[in-house]
Amino acid sequence: MDGLKVSDANLVVYIHPSKANRVPQALRGELSSLLFKFNEAFDGVVLVYDILAQSESAKVLPGLSPYFGVKVKAKLLLFSPKPDMLLEGKVMKLRKESIHVIVLGFSYATIAEEDIRGEFRYKIKHGEEVFASSLHKRHVIKVGSMIRFLIKSSRGQKQPSAR
Missing domain, CATH: 3.30.1490.120 (RNA polymerase Rpb7-like, N-terminal domain)
Structure with a gap:
């Protein structure tokens, strides 16, 4: 990583x-x-x-x-994460406006709505919040998913960006 x-x-x-x-x-x-x-x-x-x-x-x-x-x-x-680094983390919480991820079990990152790829739409499926891909029906991001994301900035200056 x-x-x-x-x-x-x-x-x-x-x-x-x-x-x-x-x-x-x-x-x-x-x-x-x-x-x-x-x-x-x-x-x-x-x-x-x-x-x-x-x-x-x-x-x-x-x-x-x-x-x-x-x-x-x-x-x-x-x-020591730096901008434009690719990190992997586990999704801990989803909201319509953000995805909350934990990296290495201790470092918290938030991916804002404007930084989530355009193909993903927030939905509630079977009572569960998910971001579902409009291009690939089986591609969903939900609590517990492992995702990779690109760091936009670190140390609380700005939020990470998912690409």
């Missing part, structure tokens, strides 16, 4: 002095706090991390609470 990339990262992780005797656990805790949130520095959502190496020395930061910085090399799996 487009939008997934592996990145090698050289990080400095700041650890509280109370965790000085448990540095590996503290590193995992700090890196785990990055998971499934958009991170500007990585320009994406961190899905998985693997710590490859950590420095044996640390630099103490002066101040009231002297945190210390540990250098870490890690491999990150990032989800």
